[in-house]
Amino acid sequence: MRRLLRNPLTAMGVAVVAALAALAVLAPLVAPYPEHAAGAVDPVHKLLGPSPAHPFGTDELGRDVLSRVLYGARISLAVGVVVQGLALVIGVPLGLVAGYLGGAVDEALMRVTDVMLAFPSLLLAMVICAALKPNLANATLAITIAWWPWYTRLARGQAVSVRQSGYVRAAEALGVPAPVIIWRHVLRNSLAPIIVQSSLDFGAIVLTLSSLSFLGLGAQSPTPEWGLMVSLGRNFFLTDWWVVVFPGMAIFATVLAFNLVGDGLREALDPRARRV
Amino acid sequence: MHGGRTKEGTGLMQAGDATFGAGGSGHRPADFAGAGPAGAAAPLAPLFLSVRGVKKHFPVRAGILGRATAWVRAVDGVSFDIGGRGTTFGLVGESGCGKTTLTRVVLRLLPPTAGRVLLEGRDIFGLAGEGLRRLRRDMQLVPQDPYGSLNPRLPVGDIVSEPLWTHAPELRGKALQRRVAELLEVVGLSSAHLRRFPHELSGGQRQRVAIARALALNPRLVILDEPTSALDVSVQAQVINLLRDLQSRFSLTYWFVSHNLPLVEYLSDTVAVMYLGRLVEVGARGDVFPSPAHPYTRALISASPSPDPTRRQEMAVLEGQVPSATAPPPGCRFHTRCPGAESRCRQESPELRELEPGHWVACHLVAARGGGGPRAAAGSGGTRADAPGGPQAVAGGGGANQKGG
Numbered sequence: 001m002r003r004l005l006r007n008p009l010t011a012m013g014v015a016v017v018a019a020l021a022a023l024a025v026l027a028p029l030v031a032p033y034p035e036h037a038a039g040a041v042d043p044v045h046k047l048l049g050p051s052p053a054h055p056f057g058t059d060e061l062g063r064d065v066l067s068r069v070l071y072g073a074r075i076s077l078a079v080g081v082v083v084q085g086l087a088l089v090i091g092v093p094l095g096l097v098a099g100y101l102g103g104a105v106d107e108a109l110m111r112v113t114d115v116m117l118a119f120p121s122l123l124l125a126m127v128i129c130a131a132l133k134p135n136l137a138n139a140t141l142a143i144t145i146a147w148w149p150w151y152t153r154l155a156r157g158q159a160v161s162v163r164q165s166g167y168v169r170a171a172e173a174l175g176v177p178a179p180v181i182i183w184r185h186v187l188r189n190s191l192a193p194i195i196v197q198s199s200l201d202f203g204a205i206v207l208t209l210s211s212l213s214f215l216g217l218g219a220q221s222p223t224p225e226w227g228l229m230v231s232l233g234r235n236f237f238l239t240d241w242w243v244v245v246f247p248g249m250a251i252f253a254t255v256l257a258f259n260l261v262g263d264g265l266r267e268a269l270d271p272r273a274r275r276v
Numbered sequence: 277m278h279g280g281r282t283k284e285g286t287g288l289m290q291a292g293d294a295t296f297g298a299g300g301s302g303h304r305p306a307d308f309a310g311a312g313p314a315g316a317a318a319p320l321a322p323l324f325l326s327v328r329g330v331k332k333h334f335p336v337r338a339g340i341l342g343r344a345t346a347w348v349r350a351v352d353g354v355s356f357d358i359g360g361r362g363t364t365f366g367l368v369g370e371s372g373c374g375k376t377t378l379t380r381v382v383l384r385l386l387p388p389t390a391g392r393v394l395l396e397g398r399d400i401f402g403l404a405g406e407g408l409r410r411l412r413r414d415m416q417l418v419p420q421d422p423y424g425s426l427n428p429r430l431p432v433g434d435i436v437s438e439p440l441w442t443h444a445p446e447l448r449g450k451a452l453q454r455r456v457a458e459l460l461e462v463v464g465l466s467s468a469h470l471r472r473f474p475h476e477l478s479g480g481q482r483q484r485v486a487i488a489r490a491l492a493l494n495p496r497l498v499i500l501d502e503p504t505s506a507l508d509v510s511v512q513a514q515v516i517n518l519l520r521d522l523q524s525r526f527s528l529t530y531w532f533v534s535h536n537l538p539l540v541e542y543l544s545d546t547v548a549v550m551y552l553g554r555l556v557e558v559g560a561r562g563d564v565f566p567s568p569a570h571p572y573t574r575a576l577i578s579a580s581p582s583p584d585p586t587r588r589q590e591m592a593v594l595e596g597q598v599p600s601a602t603a604p605p606p607g608c609r610f611h612t613r614c615p616g617a618e619s620r621c622r623q624e625s626p627e628l629r630e631l632e633p634g635h636w637v638a639c640h641l642v643a644a645r646g647g648g649g650p651r652a653a654a655g656s657g658g659t660r661a662d663a664p665g666g667p668q669a670v671a672g673g674g675g676a677n678q679k680g681g
Contacts, residue, residue, distance in 0.1 A: 173417040175408070
């Protein structure tokens with residue numbers, strides 16, 4: 001952990017992620033106008049520039065942009081956690097089993113992931129969202145479907161290399177059952193790159209969700225989703241920049257922060273860098 | 277499951293595989309010494325481990341269909357016996373000769389291409405399910421590289437308790453902890469090491485952990501696959517002494533695999549020499565080392581440095597390279613490098629013949645010596661006493677103990 005924070009960029013990323021998480025959790029307490037995130041409108045105060053009363057200004061319906069950005073952090077992070085969790089839970093075990101067992105199981109699973117990975121993940125998510133009813137839950141589902149094969153691939157690659165190691169061979173010679181070998185030996189020694197990849201991916205998931213919403217395939221109004229806010233505000237962008245810029249900055253900061261954390265984790269967890 | 281990428285090449289078994297008995301002679305009463313090939317008839321004394329005609333051929337795949345275009349004959353018809361409990365069988369050969377593959381086949385970690393292995397009468401290759409589980413308890417491996425063979429993310433206590441978790445469900449909680457601590461003490465570590473991770477241990481300590489793991493289930497046979505080749509010389513000596521110590525304490529049977537001849541000579545009761553997937557010479561240590569019969573064994577022994585000046589002899593330096601196991605030479609596999617190769621050696625593959633009781637050689641050039649004399653009848657204890665040097669005398673004493681056990 002100390003190694004992780006030694007790099008100033010990583011420390012900054014960690015700080016931003018921590019702040020985002022705190023703001024997301026505390027949004028109902030911090031946001032000046034919580035009702036504006038839930039659908040209430042205030043047309044009298046529409047499109048006001050940043051001011052002490054509305055630090056991020058108000059949008060075309062008079063809603064406080066700061067409050068909506070804060071609630072948007074909840075949505076982005078929650079969807080990120082759910083997608084990441086599901087993708088890991090589905091992808092990693094499949095990859096470990098395929099990589100450890102090899103043979104026909106491996107072939108079958110890898111051909112499935114090949115098909116999935118043949119489509120760009122955003123495009124695949126868009127198609128799924130368009131086929132289903134566009135809403136936040138379906139967007140989450142769609143991103144998960146587009147995401148898990150990456151973890152299967154990654155976990156499989158790790159398992160294939162760990163399978164050759166002396167301790168796995170020793171465990172086989174002891175007659176340790178395959179599920180125990182996968183759990184105790186293969187998983188534990190495959191985790192580091194998977195953790196790094198998931199922290200790097202978190203930003204990409206947030207970005208994908210925003211893209212879907214921006215295109216109208218994800219969250220629907222009045223949900224305070226960042227991508228949707230950018231999408232709705234783009235009609236007023238030239239005259240009332242704050243409607244677009246603040247949610248956009250939130251997306252940018254989130255993606256950048258997770259990438260910094262991921263890079264830092266990679267350095268901290270890389271056994272080659274660690275063994276001096 | 278383990279051989280996901282290899283297919284058994286059944287149907288490749290050739291006629292005329294050498295089947296013979298060796299290794300047992302030194303450990304069985306004198307009247308068995310001249311009994312001839314032990315595997316041919318029902319053995320009179322139950323052999324501890326009997327390996328018959330074991331082959332392991334790996335396919336070389338090519339093309340998109342992955343058809344086998346050639347076979348690597350890593351192990352090509354190996355037979356030997358380990359006579360009794362408490363003895364050490366040494367297998368010598370240079371890197372790539374098939375030693376480790378042979379141990380992996382006998383451990384059932386690789387499917388065999390052909391052959392039969394009996395451990396105390398049990399047909400190892402026929403086992404499945406519960407029988408295979410029992411076999412895993414009875415045969416344990418101390419792997420070559422103590423840096424790779426321990427999971428870097430598990431503390432020592434978990435590593436040593438793994439075999440007990442797997443095979444001893446009655447041992448849990450406090451009893452398990454006690455057993456693990458006891459095992460660590462047996463190999464010269466202490467319970468202070470329980471929570472250490474492998475990277476916190478030295479090479480010798482790691483190998484002690486690997487030995488503790490192998491001994492956890494009181495195995496019948498311990499296979500030591502170059503257990504010290506990754507260690508410093510001073511640490512090697514400690515580990516070797518520990519292994520000897522454990523052997524006499526628990527009357528363990530060792531199958532010691534190495535390319536280190538002095539070490540094999542020091543530890544083994546019976547020695548087998550392997551070249552390119554086949555055994556070229558098998559015999560009691562006291563027969564093979566002072567008077568090696570096969571030209572390859574002679575070259576090996578003369579090439580290994582000896583600290584005893586009275587044992588120095590002319591170097592028989594081998595020329596050329598080891599031929600490929602994919603296309604082994606016809607006839608005797610050694611003829612391409614043998615200083616005395618004749619035309620017969622290029623055509624006929626020599627079978628192992630009994631040169632003198634218990635001493636088997638696969639070479640056309642070696643004529644039988646005396647055979648069946650009183651020296652052989654006296655057993656290995658007698659021959660050992662004749663052997664020069666200090667360690668041998670110690671080893672002879674150990675052997676005598678083991679005969680009693």
